[in-house]
Amino acid sequence: MDARLLHVNPALPEPIYRQIAEQLRRLVSAGQLRPGDALPSVREVAAAHAINPMTVSRAYSQLEAEGVLERLRGKGMAVAARRQRSDSVAARMQQLEPALREAARHGRELELPVDRVLARLRQLLEEDDA
Template sequence: MAAHTASLFSITTGSSDPIYRQLIEQVRRLIAAAVLNPGDILPSVRDVATTLAVNPMTVSKAYNMMETEGLLTRARGVGMLVAQTQSTQEKEHLIIPTLERAATEARQLGLDPETVVLLFKKILGESK
């Protein structure tokens, strides 16, 4: 069980996504990447709010929503803990918005789907 600091998180102030949503997505991605593991302790609401210079209620809202979703559990006297690992289906769900943006851009550029798929396969192969 590892304890993490508030520097684990960052926010994009110019984003159209609300801050609480940004925090939720970051936790999901950190779990998917195994940076956060089951039983790890998240930083306190106060620490995150102070570090990011945001309202503590915003952080609290994000933590409560993640608890409702089952990503986090509340441990009395300890704080919020990572509750579970993500399934492959949950990981796939995380990449859908990125792929949708890429598909929209490909359509706007007039690229055919076969070309886009080949480019994506090439990019995936380069990361190995």
């Protein structure tokens, strides 16, 4: 996995370590990261995004404590061997729920037409590099 595949946005109210952890959880849950797949080092992620290495370390440590990642001696962090893709669409939708609620709240606050918001979401979902 390339460290640049993670998206970090310092302008968001969500702490950066949580942004990283949530993205990795989703990638594992969707099967895009498989058991045994190596993660970039803390230094690589920190350098790629110009963030403090302790921020990345915190995200990795949290995921290790949850059993999503495991530390491989001499090799760094990898997706835990016992983790498997969550085949349940409902389980994966549950992970998306907070972001959907937040987007819906923002749309209401901005008084945007529902059909325009949904059309834009569809565009974003269908983009290759989204």
